[in-house]
Amino acid sequence: MKKQHTIALTLIAAAVVAGCASTPSSADLDKMTADIIKSSFHDRGIVKVSVLNTDEINTVCSAADVAGKPLDSDVAIALQNEQLKTIKWPADGNYMGDWQKGEKLAQSGKGLTWSDKADTQNGGNCYNCHQLDPAEISFGTIGPSLTGYAKTHGVLADPNSPASKAIVEYTWGKIYNSRAYSACSVMPRAVHNGIITEAQAKDLMALLLDPKSPVNQ
Numbered sequence: 712m713k714k715q716h717t718i719a720l721t722l723i724a725a726a727v728v729a730g731c732a733s734t735p736s737s738a739d740l741d742k743m744t745a746d747i748i749k750s751s752f753h754d755r756g757i758v759k760v761s762v763l764n765t766d767e768i769n770t771v772c773s774a775a776d777v778a779g780k781p782l783d784s785d786v787a788i789a790l791q792n793e794q795l796k797t798i799k800w801p802a803d804g805n806y807m808g809d810w811q812k813g814e815k816l817a818q819s820g821k822g823l824t825w826s827d828k829a830d831t832q833n834g835g836n837c838y839n840c841h842q843l844d845p846a847e848i849s850f851g852t853i854g855p856s857l858t859g860y861a862k863t864h865g866v867l868a869d870p871n872s873p874a875s876k877a878i879v880e881y882t883w884g885k886i887y888n889s890r891a892y893s894a895c896s897v898m899p900r901a902v903h904n905g906i907i908t909e910a911q912a913k914d915l916m917a918l919l920l921d922p923k924s925p926v927n928q
Protein backbone atom coordinates (compact mmCIF):
# COMPACT_ATOMS: atom_id res chain seq x y z
CA MET A 712 0.00 0.00 0.00
CA LYS A 713 2.81 2.41 1.05
CA LYS A 714 4.83 1.60 -2.05
CA GLN A 715 1.82 2.32 -4.28
CA HIS A 716 1.42 5.72 -2.62
CA THR A 717 5.09 6.51 -3.23
CA ILE A 718 4.74 5.57 -6.91
CA ALA A 719 1.57 7.68 -7.26
CA LEU A 720 3.23 10.68 -5.60
CA THR A 721 6.30 10.33 -7.84
CA LEU A 722 4.04 10.27 -10.90
CA ILE A 723 2.14 13.36 -9.72
CA ALA A 724 5.44 15.16 -9.04
CA ALA A 725 6.69 14.21 -12.51
CA ALA A 726 3.47 15.48 -14.05
CA VAL A 727 3.78 18.78 -12.17
CA VAL A 728 7.38 19.22 -13.37
CA ALA A 729 6.35 18.33 -16.94
CA GLY A 730 3.48 20.82 -16.61
CA CYS A 731 5.88 23.59 -15.64
CA ALA A 732 8.02 22.93 -18.69
CA SER A 733 5.19 24.04 -20.99
CA THR A 734 2.77 26.20 -19.01
CA PRO A 735 -0.51 26.61 -20.94
CA SER A 736 -1.52 30.17 -21.71
CA SER A 737 -4.73 31.55 -20.22
CA ALA A 738 -6.36 31.23 -23.68
CA ASP A 739 -5.34 27.51 -23.67
CA LEU A 740 -6.84 27.12 -20.18
CA ASP A 741 -10.09 28.83 -21.27
CA LYS A 742 -10.31 26.48 -24.26
CA MET A 743 -9.54 23.42 -22.10
CA THR A 744 -12.27 24.50 -19.65
CA ALA A 745 -14.78 25.06 -22.47
CA ASP A 746 -13.91 21.62 -23.93
CA ILE A 747 -14.30 19.91 -20.54
CA ILE A 748 -17.69 21.61 -20.04
CA LYS A 749 -18.81 20.62 -23.53
CA SER A 750 -17.82 16.97 -23.09
CA SER A 751 -18.81 16.51 -19.43
CA PHE A 752 -22.11 18.37 -19.05
CA HIS A 753 -25.36 18.00 -20.91
CA ASP A 754 -28.92 19.35 -20.72
CA ARG A 755 -31.14 17.31 -18.42
CA GLY A 756 -34.78 18.15 -17.76
CA ILE A 757 -35.17 21.84 -16.93
CA VAL A 758 -31.43 22.24 -16.25
CA LYS A 759 -29.58 23.47 -19.33
CA VAL A 760 -25.81 23.67 -19.81
CA SER A 761 -26.37 27.36 -20.54
CA VAL A 762 -26.66 27.94 -16.75
CA LEU A 763 -22.87 27.80 -16.79
CA ASN A 764 -22.68 30.85 -19.05
CA THR A 765 -21.57 33.92 -17.14
CA ASP A 766 -22.62 37.52 -17.68
CA GLU A 767 -20.24 40.49 -17.54
CA ILE A 768 -20.55 41.10 -13.80
CA ASN A 769 -19.80 37.43 -13.02
CA THR A 770 -16.74 37.50 -15.26
CA VAL A 771 -15.41 40.71 -13.68
CA CYS A 772 -16.08 39.46 -10.10
CA SER A 773 -14.47 36.06 -10.79
CA ALA A 774 -11.37 37.76 -12.22
CA ALA A 775 -11.13 39.99 -9.12
CA ASP A 776 -11.52 36.89 -6.95
CA VAL A 777 -8.74 35.03 -8.80
CA ALA A 778 -6.49 38.10 -8.57
CA GLY A 779 -7.28 38.32 -4.83
CA LYS A 780 -8.07 42.05 -5.19
CA PRO A 781 -11.41 43.77 -4.57
CA LEU A 782 -12.99 45.62 -7.51
CA ASP A 783 -11.96 49.19 -8.13
CA SER A 784 -14.73 51.28 -6.50
CA ASP A 785 -15.60 53.14 -9.76
CA VAL A 786 -15.95 49.82 -11.61
CA ALA A 787 -18.07 48.42 -8.77
CA ILE A 788 -20.41 51.43 -8.82
CA ALA A 789 -20.77 51.31 -12.62
CA LEU A 790 -21.63 47.59 -12.45
CA GLN A 791 -24.13 48.16 -9.62
CA ASN A 792 -25.83 50.90 -11.64
CA GLU A 793 -26.20 48.49 -14.57
CA GLN A 794 -27.78 45.90 -12.23
CA LEU A 795 -30.06 48.57 -10.72
CA LYS A 796 -31.55 49.14 -14.19
CA THR A 797 -32.70 45.48 -14.32
CA ILE A 798 -35.02 45.91 -11.32
CA LYS A 799 -38.75 46.19 -12.05
CA TRP A 800 -40.64 48.07 -9.34
CA PRO A 801 -44.18 46.79 -8.60
CA ALA A 802 -46.46 48.50 -11.13
CA ASP A 803 -49.26 48.95 -8.55
CA GLY A 804 -46.85 50.33 -5.93
CA ASN A 805 -47.77 47.45 -3.62
CA TYR A 806 -44.69 45.72 -2.23
CA MET A 807 -46.30 43.56 0.45
CA GLY A 808 -47.59 40.01 0.10
CA ASP A 809 -48.34 37.39 2.74
CA TRP A 810 -45.66 36.86 5.42
CA GLN A 811 -46.91 33.31 6.12
CA LYS A 812 -46.18 32.31 2.53
CA GLY A 813 -42.91 34.25 2.80
CA GLU A 814 -41.86 32.21 5.84
CA LYS A 815 -42.37 28.90 3.99
CA LEU A 816 -40.54 30.25 0.98
CA ALA A 817 -37.59 31.52 3.03
CA GLN A 818 -37.22 28.06 4.59
CA SER A 819 -37.35 26.18 1.30
CA GLY A 820 -34.24 25.57 -0.75
CA LYS A 821 -36.12 23.41 -3.24
CA GLY A 822 -36.10 23.86 -7.00
CA LEU A 823 -33.86 24.29 -10.03
CA THR A 824 -32.95 20.59 -10.26
CA TRP A 825 -33.36 18.42 -13.37
CA SER A 826 -36.24 16.45 -11.80
CA ASP A 827 -38.31 19.65 -11.33
CA LYS A 828 -40.87 20.75 -13.89
CA ALA A 829 -40.73 24.07 -15.74
CA ASP A 830 -43.64 25.35 -13.62
CA THR A 831 -42.29 24.15 -10.25
CA GLN A 832 -42.13 27.08 -7.82
CA ASN A 833 -38.63 27.35 -6.39
CA GLY A 834 -37.89 28.15 -2.76
CA GLY A 835 -36.11 31.35 -1.71
CA ASN A 836 -33.41 29.56 0.33
CA CYS A 837 -33.02 32.60 2.60
CA TYR A 838 -32.48 30.64 5.85
CA ASN A 839 -29.39 29.05 4.35
CA CYS A 840 -27.65 32.41 4.78
CA HIS A 841 -29.79 34.51 7.14
CA GLN A 842 -31.41 34.33 10.57
CA LEU A 843 -35.04 35.54 10.32
CA ASP A 844 -37.55 34.30 12.93
CA PRO A 845 -35.71 34.45 16.31
CA ALA A 846 -37.45 31.18 17.31
CA GLU A 847 -35.90 29.28 14.38
CA ILE A 848 -32.92 27.19 15.51
CA SER A 849 -31.50 26.30 12.09
CA PHE A 850 -30.08 29.02 9.84
CA GLY A 851 -26.89 29.96 8.00
CA THR A 852 -24.69 32.94 8.76
CA ILE A 853 -23.16 33.83 5.38
CA GLY A 854 -25.46 36.88 5.31
CA PRO A 855 -26.31 39.24 8.19
CA SER A 856 -29.11 38.34 10.61
CA LEU A 857 -32.42 39.78 9.39
CA THR A 858 -34.15 39.25 12.75
CA GLY A 859 -36.12 42.38 13.70
CA TYR A 860 -35.54 43.72 10.15
CA ALA A 861 -38.30 46.35 10.13
CA LYS A 862 -37.26 47.62 13.58
CA THR A 863 -33.51 47.65 12.93
CA HIS A 864 -34.11 49.55 9.68
CA GLY A 865 -36.48 52.04 11.34
CA VAL A 866 -39.55 51.09 9.30
CA LEU A 867 -41.89 50.23 12.18
CA ALA A 868 -41.42 53.61 13.85
CA ASP A 869 -42.99 55.56 10.96
CA PRO A 870 -43.97 53.36 8.02
CA ASN A 871 -45.00 56.36 5.89
CA SER A 872 -41.86 58.45 6.27
CA PRO A 873 -39.66 58.99 3.20
CA ALA A 874 -36.85 57.09 5.00
CA SER A 875 -39.13 54.04 5.46
CA LYS A 876 -40.16 54.19 1.80
CA ALA A 877 -36.49 54.23 0.79
CA ILE A 878 -35.89 51.10 2.92
CA VAL A 879 -38.90 49.35 1.37
CA GLU A 880 -37.53 50.08 -2.12
CA TYR A 881 -34.01 49.01 -1.15
CA THR A 882 -35.33 45.74 0.32
CA TRP A 883 -37.29 45.00 -2.88
CA GLY A 884 -34.22 45.83 -4.97
CA LYS A 885 -31.98 43.65 -2.80
CA ILE A 886 -34.28 40.63 -3.13
CA TYR A 887 -34.80 41.31 -6.86
CA ASN A 888 -31.14 41.77 -7.75
CA SER A 889 -28.70 41.81 -4.81
CA ARG A 890 -25.83 42.97 -7.03
CA ALA A 891 -27.49 46.33 -7.61
CA TYR A 892 -26.18 47.29 -4.15
CA SER A 893 -23.03 45.17 -3.82
CA ALA A 894 -21.36 44.32 -7.15
CA CYS A 895 -19.90 40.94 -6.20
CA SER A 896 -22.49 39.89 -3.61
CA VAL A 897 -22.79 36.14 -3.03
CA MET A 898 -26.55 36.57 -2.47
CA PRO A 899 -28.45 35.06 -5.44
CA ARG A 900 -30.09 37.56 -7.82
CA ALA A 901 -33.40 35.93 -7.00
CA VAL A 902 -35.97 37.60 -9.26
CA HIS A 903 -33.48 38.83 -11.88
CA ASN A 904 -32.33 35.26 -12.50
CA GLY A 905 -35.85 33.81 -12.48
CA ILE A 906 -35.31 31.84 -9.26
CA ILE A 907 -38.44 33.33 -7.66
CA THR A 908 -41.39 35.29 -9.06
CA GLU A 909 -42.39 38.87 -8.23
CA ALA A 910 -45.36 37.56 -6.23
CA GLN A 911 -42.99 35.42 -4.15
CA ALA A 912 -40.71 38.43 -3.64
CA LYS A 913 -43.72 40.32 -2.22
CA ASP A 914 -44.31 37.48 0.28
CA LEU A 915 -40.67 37.75 1.38
CA MET A 916 -41.07 41.53 1.70
CA ALA A 917 -43.96 40.94 4.11
CA LEU A 918 -41.87 38.43 6.07
CA LEU A 919 -39.21 41.12 6.55
CA LEU A 920 -41.42 44.19 6.99
CA ASP A 921 -44.92 43.25 8.22
CA PRO A 922 -45.24 44.16 11.94
CA LYS A 923 -47.10 40.84 12.48
CA SER A 924 -44.34 38.72 10.91
CA PRO A 925 -42.38 36.53 13.39
CA VAL A 926 -39.24 38.31 12.17
CA ASN A 927 -40.45 41.52 13.88
CA GLN A 928 -41.60 40.07 17.24
Ligand code: HEC
Pocket residue numbers: 817835836837838839840841853854855857882885886889893896897898899901915
Ligand atom coordinates in the same frame (compact mmCIF):
# COMPACT_ATOMS: atom_id res chain seq x y z
C1 HEC B 1 -25.81 32.55 -0.40
C2 HEC B 1 -26.20 33.35 0.72
C3 HEC B 1 -27.44 34.20 0.65
C4 HEC B 1 -28.73 33.81 0.36
C5 HEC B 1 -29.21 32.44 -0.12
C6 HEC B 1 -29.56 34.95 0.60
N1 HEC B 1 -28.80 36.01 1.01
FE1 HEC B 1 -29.50 37.86 1.53
N2 HEC B 1 -27.57 38.49 1.84
C7 HEC B 1 -26.46 37.70 1.76
C8 HEC B 1 -25.29 38.52 2.07
C9 HEC B 1 -23.84 38.03 2.11
C10 HEC B 1 -25.75 39.82 2.35
C11 HEC B 1 -24.91 41.05 2.77
C12 HEC B 1 -24.85 42.07 1.67
C13 HEC B 1 -24.27 41.52 0.40
O1 HEC B 1 -23.11 41.04 0.39
O2 HEC B 1 -25.00 41.50 -0.61
C14 HEC B 1 -27.21 39.76 2.19
C15 HEC B 1 -28.04 40.85 2.40
C16 HEC B 1 -29.43 40.78 2.42
C17 HEC B 1 -30.31 41.90 2.72
C18 HEC B 1 -29.88 43.30 3.10
C19 HEC B 1 -29.70 43.39 4.60
C20 HEC B 1 -29.40 44.79 5.10
O3 HEC B 1 -29.54 44.99 6.32
O4 HEC B 1 -29.03 45.67 4.33
C21 HEC B 1 -31.61 41.44 2.62
C22 HEC B 1 -32.87 42.23 2.85
C23 HEC B 1 -31.52 40.03 2.24
N3 HEC B 1 -30.18 39.68 2.13
C24 HEC B 1 -32.62 39.22 2.06
C25 HEC B 1 -32.55 37.90 1.59
C26 HEC B 1 -33.71 37.11 1.28
C27 HEC B 1 -35.15 37.55 1.46
C28 HEC B 1 -33.24 35.92 0.80
C29 HEC B 1 -34.03 34.76 0.25
C30 HEC B 1 -34.70 35.05 -1.00
C31 HEC B 1 -31.78 35.98 0.83
N4 HEC B 1 -31.41 37.20 1.32
C32 HEC B 1 -30.95 34.95 0.42
C33 HEC B 1 -26.41 36.36 1.44
C34 HEC B 1 -27.50 35.60 1.06
